[in-house]
Amino acid sequence: MNWIHTISAWAIPVMIAFIPLYAYFKKVPVYESFVDGAKDGFSTAIGIIPHLVGMMVAISVFRASGAMDFLVDLAAPAVRWLHIPPEVLPLGFLRPLTGTGSLAFTTELIKTYGPDSMIGRIASTIQGSTDTTLYVLTVYFGAVGIRNGRYALKVGLFSDMVGFFAAIFVCLLLF
Amino acid sequence: MVNKIWLGLLLAGFGFAAAKGDINLVTKAAFEGAQTGVTVCFGLISVLVFWLGIMRLAENSGLVDRISRLLGPVVKFLFPDVPKNDPAMGYILSNMSANLLGLGNAATPMGIRAMQELQRLNPDKTTASPAMCTLLAINTASITLIPTTLIAIRLNYHSANPAEIVGSTLLATAIATLAAVLADRWYRVRQAPPPAIPPSVPSSSTAAAGRGDGA
Numbered sequence: 001m002n003w004i005h006t007i008s009a010w011a012i013p014v015m016i017a018f019i020p021l022y023a024y025f026k027k028v029p030v031y032e033s034f035v036d037g038a039k040d041g042f043s044t045a046i047g048i049i050p051h052l053v054g055m056m057v058a059i060s061v062f063r064a065s066g067a068m069d070f071l072v073d074l075a076a077p078a079v080r081w082l083h084i085p086p087e088v089l090p091l092g093f094l095r096p097l098t099g100t101g102s103l104a105f106t107t108e109l110i111k112t113y114g115p116d117s118m119i120g121r122i123a124s125t126i127q128g129s130t131d132t133t134l135y136v137l138t139v140y141f142g143a144v145g146i147r148n149g150r151y152a153l154k155v156g157l158f159s160d161m162v163g164f165f166a167a168i169f170v171c172l173l174l175f
Numbered sequence: 176m177v178n179k180i181w182l183g184l185l186l187a188g189f190g191f192a193a194a195k196g197d198i199n200l201v202t203k204a205a206f207e208g209a210q211t212g213v214t215v216c217f218g219l220i221s222v223l224v225f226w227l228g229i230m231r232l233a234e235n236s237g238l239v240d241r242i243s244r245l246l247g248p249v250v251k252f253l254f255p256d257v258p259k260n261d262p263a264m265g266y267i268l269s270n271m272s273a274n275l276l277g278l279g280n281a282a283t284p285m286g287i288r289a290m291q292e293l294q295r296l297n298p299d300k301t302t303a304s305p306a307m308c309t310l311l312a313i314n315t316a317s318i319t320l321i322p323t324t325l326i327a328i329r330l331n332y333h334s335a336n337p338a339e340i341v342g343s344t345l346l347a348t349a350i351a352t353l354a355a356v357l358a359d360r361w362y363r364v365r366q367a368p369p370p371a372i373p374p375s376v377p378s379s380s381t382a383a384a385g386r387g388d389g390a
Contacts, residue, residue, distance in 0.1 A: 015229070022232075033231050037227045038228030040227050045217075049216045061204045066191050067188055110329065115333070128322030128348070136311065136314050136315045140310070143291070144293075146294075147302070159354045166346070166350035
């Protein structure tokens with residue numbers, strides 16, 4: 001897997017060097033064009049604030065109140081019946097809601113049970129295999145002012161669920 | 176659906192905090208959440224300003240068009256209603272490759288840029304087009320070749336083999352992405368209006384927006 005690491009490390013530096021050089025040969029005024037494009041970045045980021053604040057407030061209230069722990073307790077018997085370690089269950093609810101929250105939880109599991117335990121492996125795989133659906137949705141739609149996201153949320157949550165179970169069963173099979 | 180989830184999260188939080196007898200939790204969590212939202216956006220400013228600048232160079236030099244023409248046919252089947260050789264395809268491709276390489280801070284600006292291009296093609300500016308939904312589906316599942324953050328954490332906690340999760344992650348992420356693409360296609364076929372239809376009349380677009388699936 002070393003070559004993938006190498007590509008990852010080189011990708012951004014190469015883009016930063018190659019794109020301006022290519023533009024220069026195409027007679028683009030490189031610095032002026034860069035500044036011109038960069039201007040949009042600020043307003044785009046600022047435009048996302050209301051969307052993200054709204055979402056983060058709801059998620060934060062939901063988590064702090066203990067409503068999430070209740071959901072986890074509710075689902076625990078079913079999970080045990082499927083031979084899934086119940087310790088990883090909160091991750092299934094956290095992953096689509098908050099990237100930092102689920103990363104913190106994964107780190108905690110790795111710390112407690114060890115990175116090479118089954119729980120550690122499953123948690124790592126769940127965390128790495130999907131992105132934070134609500135965040136991606138809020139940021140991408142917020143940036144262009146889409147109010148009606150249609151079925152995008154359902155699709156995102158569905159794939160999170162599939163990813164969660166896939167991660168567990170792949171780990172149980174592989175390790 | 177977003178409206179209901181949002182309200183549901185807030186009300187469930189309120190209800191549980193009240194039942195626990197610790198209603199102050201709600202106030203504290205609400206303002207902490209608001210702060211996180213702003214902090215994350217401020218973090219995005221530097222990333223977006225930088226990458227949108229670099230991408231303007233890629234655009235003005237014709238690089239984006241070239242990528243669209245060269246690699247567009249590869250992902251064409253995912254975005255049937257994006258016109259051939261449209262620059263949107265170039266951004267979609269850069270977003271997908273950045274995700275694949277695990278370049279999180281480059282993937283988001285490229286994805287947003289792709290969304291802006293898709294918005295240009297979108298007849299109804301407040302309702303997501305099918306192509307936007309597909310882009311979202313791919314990004315929420317996010318195929319990743321190496322989960323760099325996770326490997327770093329595992330290394331930190333003295334894993335004997337920090338990278339052993341690369342294979343399991345790749346398999347799980349492939350399954351999740353496949354599920355996302357299939358579900359997206361299913362909804363698109365089931366409820367999307369034919370893509371060739373010109374801008375919808377105002378009355379029908381407000382009706383659609385009022386259905387409650389807003390983002």
